[in-house]
Amino acid sequence: MKLNDSNVRNLAQNIFEHDYLLSDEVVEFANLRTCIDNYSREIDELVNFYAEVQEYAFDVMHGDLVVFYDLLNNNYAKFIDIIEIMRHVNSIEEMQNNLNSLIAFIENAFADTYLKANLVKYAENIQSHVECIKLHQTALINLKIYFTLNCQ
Amino acid sequence: MNLEYDYPSILTQFIIEQNHILTDEIVQLSLLYRAIEEYFSDVNELMNFYEQKKEFANNLKYEDLGFYRDLLNNNYDKFIVIIKQMKSAKSIEEIQINLNNMSLFINHAFADTCIRVNLLEYLADVRACLEDIKTRQVALIKFKILGTKNEIK
Numbered sequence: 001m002k003l004n005d006s007n008v009r010n011l012a013q014n015i016f017e018h019d020y021l022l023s024d025e026v027v028e029f030a031n032l033r034t035c036i037d038n039y040s041r042e043i044d045e046l047v048n049f050y051a052e053v054q055e056y057a058f059d060v061m062h063g064d065l066v067v068f069y070d071l072l073n074n075n076y077a078k079f080i081d082i083i084e085i086m087r088h089v090n091s092i093e094e095m096q097n098n099l100n101s102l103i104a105f106i107e108n109a110f111a112d113t114y115l116k117a118n119l120v121k122y123a124e125n126i127q128s129h130v131e132c133i134k135l136h137q138t139a140l141i142n143l144k145i146y147f148t149l150n151c152q
Numbered sequence: 153m154n155l156e157y158d159y160p161s162i163l164t165q166f167i168i169e170q171n172h173i174l175t176d177e178i179v180q181l182s183l184l185y186r187a188i189e190e191y192f193s194d195v196n197e198l199m200n201f202y203e204q205k206k207e208f209a210n211n212l213k214y215e216d217l218g219f220y221r222d223l224l225n226n227n228y229d230k231f232i233v234i235i236k237q238m239k240s241a242k243s244i245e246e247i248q249i250n251l252n253n254m255s256l257f258i259n260h261a262f263a264d265t266c267i268r269v270n271l272l273e274y275l276a277d278v279r280a281c282l283e284d285i286k287t288r289q290v291a292l293i294k295f296k297i298l299g300t301k302n303e304i305k
Contacts, residue, residue, distance in 0.1 A: 056213055063266035064220050071216075114215035 028139045035132035039095070042129055043086055046122040050079060053115065075109045092137060095130050099123065177295045184288035191247070191281035195238050198274040202231055205267065227261040244289060247282050251275070
């Protein structure tokens with residue numbers, strides 16, 4: 001059995017709507033679905049946070065504060081590139097690799113800034129969701145169910 | 153004759169109210185008074201600019217902007233000390249000395265910052281007033297209304 005994200009969503013939705021008895025498989029699917037949702041939502045929150053700070057930096061951009069806006073603006077394109085890749089992963093390995101790229105980027109581009117800690121915090125939250133996905137992947141494999149990821 | 157700060161003000165007001173014919177002396181006194189008023193006004197504008205920036209800096213949201221807040225807060229006390237000296241100057245020489253102190257302070261405390269340029273612009277206005285006061289002083293000394301430094305002593 002090969003499930004993609006859309007199948008999992010439809011299945012979970014069907015279970016909830018019809019109040020079926022939950023088998024182990026369905027519980028695992030539901031948990032997996034939650035993890036995937038959380039992963040995507042956390043990425044959105046990271047993007048929103050970056051945009052919010054960037055907008056604020058633009059509002060106060062004058063004189064000695066231009067440096068803060070430049071920091072955010074100059075790194076925005078690279079940041080969004082990584083985010084877009086993170087949103088279109090096809091495997092947990094890809095997910096992990098992209099997350100590692102994001103963390104390396106943050107550490108490098110925002111070294112010696114307070115903002116780095118905020119961004120890393122979001123990345124850590126994403127990491128915890130990836131761990132959760134890994135856990136449920138293992139459970140589903142044990143149940144002889146295999147799936148592919150499509151976070152789009 | 154030694155004119156205190158308030159004296160030109162009262163005299164000018166009197167002249168305006170009574171519609172007296174303006175002599176050259178009165179014109180010079182009026183101009184001196186205006187220059188002195190302008191001096192205090194420009195000192196206040198410099199102080200207001202700093203305080204506005206400090207308030208703005210204290211309300212900045214993100215910690216990476218804290219350097220700006222610290223820059224303005226850490227130098228505020230010294231700035232205010234010099235401002236008070238500028239406001240209580242008793243002679244043109246004192247005005248000049250305080251102005252030079254402020255210039256040195258700004259250049260040192262705000263080296264390599266953009267706000268230094270703004271502060272120096274305000275200070276340039278104050279300096280222009282000082283030059284104006286000096287010009288009026290010379291004219292009034294010629295009219296024997298203001299004594300020279302030695303005569304005043």
